[in-house]
Amino acid sequence: MRYLFVFALLALSSLCSANTGVAFVHGTGNQTDAYNTYWQPTMVNNVRGGLANPANFVVINCDFTQYMWDSRAAGCLAGQLSSFISSKGITRLIVITHSNGGNVMRWIMSNPTWDSRFPNIISKVVRVNALAPSSAGTPLADAVTNGNVFETSLGWLLGYKSDAVKMQQVSWMSYYNSNYLFGTSGRPAQPKLFRSVVGTDVESAIWDSDSYCAGYTENVGLEITQAWLNSCSDGFLNCSSQSAAGSVWFNDKTRMAGGEPLSHNQSRRACFGLDSILRTDMSY
Amino acid sequence: MRKLLLVTLLSAAGVAQAANDNRLATRANDLIASRLVNIPVPAGQFERKPVSFSYALNPQNQLATSTPFTAESREYWMQTEGSELNKGLMIDTTAPGALIRISPAVGAAAIAPGNMKLLRNGKAIDSTKAFSQQASTEQLQKAGMDVSSGTAVVKIADGQGEGRFQLVVPKASGRYLVHVFEPNSDVTLQAKADRQNYLAGDQLVVNALLGKNEKAMSGTEISGLLVSPSGKTYDLTFKNENGALRAASKLPNEVTQQPGLWEVQVLAGASDGNLRIQRDARTVISIAQPTAKLNGQFRFNPQALSFSMPIQVGSQGRYELSGTLYATGRDGISRPVAQAAMANWFKQGKGSLNLDFNRANLPAGYGAPFELKFVELKDQTRMMQLESRENAARVGTPR
Numbered sequence: 001m002r003y004l005f006v007f008a009l010l011a012l013s014s015l016c017s018a019n020t021g022v023a024f025v026h027g028t029g030n031q032t033d034a035y036n037t038y039w040q041p042t043m044v045n046n047v048r049g050g051l052a053n054p055a056n057f058v059v060i061n062c063d064f065t066q067y068m069w070d071s072r073a074a075g076c077l078a079g080q081l082s083s084f085i086s087s088k089g090i091t092r093l094i095v096i097t098h099s100n101g102g103n104v105m106r107w108i109m110s111n112p113t114w115d116s117r118f119p120n121i122i123s124k125v126v127r128v129n130a131l132a133p134s135s136a137g138t139p140l141a142d143a144v145t146n147g148n149v150f151e152t153s154l155g156w157l158l159g160y161k162s163d164a165v166k167m168q169q170v171s172w173m174s175y176y177n178s179n180y181l182f183g184t185s186g187r188p189a190q191p192k193l194f195r196s197v198v199g200t201d202v203e204s205a206i207w208d209s210d211s212y213c214a215g216y217t218e219n220v221g222l223e224i225t226q227a228w229l230n231s232c233s234d235g236f237l238n239c240s241s242q243s244a245a246g247s248v249w250f251n252d253k254t255r256m257a258g259g260e261p262l263s264h265n266q267s268r269r270a271c272f273g274l275d276s277i278l279r280t281d282m283s284y
Numbered sequence: 285m286r287k288l289l290l291v292t293l294l295s296a297a298g299v300a301q302a303a304n305d306n307r308l309a310t311r312a313n314d315l316i317a318s319r320l321v322n323i324p325v326p327a328g329q330f331e332r333k334p335v336s337f338s339y340a341l342n343p344q345n346q347l348a349t350s351t352p353f354t355a356e357s358r359e360y361w362m363q364t365e366g367s368e369l370n371k372g373l374m375i376d377t378t379a380p381g382a383l384i385r386i387s388p389a390v391g392a393a394a395i396a397p398g399n400m401k402l403l404r405n406g407k408a409i410d411s412t413k414a415f416s417q418q419a420s421t422e423q424l425q426k427a428g429m430d431v432s433s434g435t436a437v438v439k440i441a442d443g444q445g446e447g448r449f450q451l452v453v454p455k456a457s458g459r460y461l462v463h464v465f466e467p468n469s470d471v472t473l474q475a476k477a478d479r480q481n482y483l484a485g486d487q488l489v490v491n492a493l494l495g496k497n498e499k500a501m502s503g504t505e506i507s508g509l510l511v512s513p514s515g516k517t518y519d520l521t522f523k524n525e526n527g528a529l530r531a532a533s534k535l536p537n538e539v540t541q542q543p544g545l546w547e548v549q550v551l552a553g554a555s556d557g558n559l560r561i562q563r564d565a566r567t568v569i570s571i572a573q574p575t576a577k578l579n580g581q582f583r584f585n586p587q588a589l590s591f592s593m594p595i596q597v598g599s600q601g602r603y604e605l606s607g608t609l610y611a612t613g614r615d616g617i618s619r620p621v622a623q624a625a626m627a628n629w630f631k632q633g634k635g636s637l638n639l640d641f642n643r644a645n646l647p648a649g650y651g652a653p654f655e656l657k658f659v660e661l662k663d664q665t666r667m668m669q670l671e672s673r674e675n676a677a678r679v680g681t682p683r
Contacts, residue, residue: 067544069667099428111604113336113337114331115331118337143385143465144430163543170353171353171567172545175353178480179660182623186348186350188341188347188608188620188623189341189345191337191339191623224418224419224424225419225424225427225429235428236427236429264427264428265426
């Protein structure tokens with residue numbers, strides 16, 4: 001009993017002496033102001049408010065239209081995380097990712113020898129809270145990667161799809177999960193905890209005010225894209241993709257206010273108490 | 285008891301052999317190059333410093349050999365002219381609730397979902413009953429579906445059933461790509477390559493099946509293409525072998541500067557009564573140029589739990605060696621205990637890479653004999669898997 005008490009004290013003292021920070025890692029897209037446009041201030045500020053020092057936060061802005069391993073994707077993320085760690089003296093880093101941001105972070109944790117900055121980042125990470133990660137890709141990426149080669153060979157390409165979209169096709173992610181990424185079934189675990197928040201449904205009833213969190217029109221689109229997906233999805237990703245890597249922290253309806261689901265757009269915004277849960281998590 | 289003795293003797297013999305013979309083991313499905321190529325370093329930023337990393341694994345989490353992806357398609361694409369859409373494009377469906385997406389090519393008129401009409405046997409279906417859902421480009425893009433400008437999607441109402449429809453878009457003009465997706469259909473095209481990683485010049489085998497409830501459809505016509513990351517295409521010829529559709533092809537030696545995977549595209553069709561059934565499926569493989577290889581030997585340092593492996597480098601670049609250490613528990617069962625990797629930059633010639641598993645990663649109660657599994661050599665400059673050995677070595681004296 002005495003040992004247990006001493007151990008608890010030691011654990012508490014090491015947590016108190018630690019300097020914890022949080023990083024917000026966006027999804028697919030080339031972000032220059034993710035604080036205002038991707039996450040929005042309410043989400044970021046509510047979450048970082050749970051830190052002992054709320055100034056210990058960074059909102060990542062990188063080009064995640066590239067393949068995850070690209071210097072403009074994982075390389076850019078590593079650069080911004082390294083600068084944050086060194087400038088703020090961060091000893092414990094909690095990373096919050098959304099969507100494809102989870103894949104870029106998983107790239108860093110699964111390929112530590114790729115870049116000499118990666119091991120130091122991994123050593124500081126205590127966990128990754130992956131909000132709706134596209135760990136196993138999405139059939140929507142397959143659908144928009146226009147048809148087959150017979151269309152493209154005719155020279156009337158409908159528009160270039162980014163490498164990030166190509167990469168998130170289901171077959172492509174299956175390959176990368178089996179050969180380059182850790183954390184999926186049958187593969188080695190990642191060196192640090194990677195746990196996902198899974199969005200299981202979309203509500204877009206015009207009379208339901210909950211549909212308006214994160215924008216009504218965005219959720220209308222998600223209702224339609226759900227037709228490409230399984231019955232359990234957040235409108236962009238199947239639940240199976242969101243829970244394919246690491247462990248599931250929680251499914252939306254089990255923790256959100258009123259048992260609300262989190263659509264793919266809502267899982268990066270201060271909807272239904274998600275920000276409060278993440279805020280509380282900053283103190284552990 | 286006799287069986288136990290026999291197993292113990294065989295096990296001890298295996299260990300002794302491994303201790304005296306420091307050659308890596310090979311298995312039928314391992315990827316091992318027999319030649320090397322010298323190709324230039326691609327454009328890009330690459331790490332030049334040596335980096336090593338290791339960490340402990342939970343022995344209770346079993347690892348498994350990964351298997352190739354099986355593509356399963358309930359969709360097809362076709363191209364059409366605006367004039368065809370003005371008159372009524374024939375769309376055959378095999379199940380209720382088909383989704384139809386129309387995307388205009390450059391210069392073609394945009395499609396608004398409200399302008400689409402559905403006909404059956406030449407008679408227009410009431411617009412309120414024809415489609416149960418529709419979405420514009422803006423709605424789809426806001427949902428994260430990166431469709432091209434002017435695209436529209438409609439879902440045929442379940443109540444309309446399946447069969448032949450005509451889709452009419454009065455103001456269509458120019459060329460369009462039409463994507464028909466039938467999420468509720470029991471007609472699927474499955475396609476699977478025989479492995480995930482190949483070396484240039486290897487034999488690729490693709491198996492496919494166009495079936496209804498997985499029963500092969502008779503009279504299937506099928507074709508296929510292999511598409512390189514740079515977009516170059518190679519024909520795949522399928523043969524019907526006792527009902528199984530199989531393509532076998534020697535892989536090209538194309539050296540591509542484009543990152544990404546090679547796509548196997550399979551297109552199949554058959555008739556079901558008056559209906560024309562179509563399906564397109566895609567899967568991916570990696571084709572590597574053999575830029576480096578392990579020379580097949582290793583040295584094991586039991587104190588450091590470290591393996592050192594010489595490599596032969598054909599092309600300048602950064603190479604990574606990785607592997608999983610299995611150790612034997614008190615119950616005599618071998619389980620995964622640690623993961624290690626090392627990468628460095630090499631010029632053409634000889635070098636070596638180490639897997640330092642670090643004794644601190646060894647869980648209590650685990651020890652020799654050790655097994656080195658899932659050894660992989662990767663070219664980090666060209667994103668290619670060059671070598672893999674599932675059961676590479678067994679070392680150490682049993683306790």
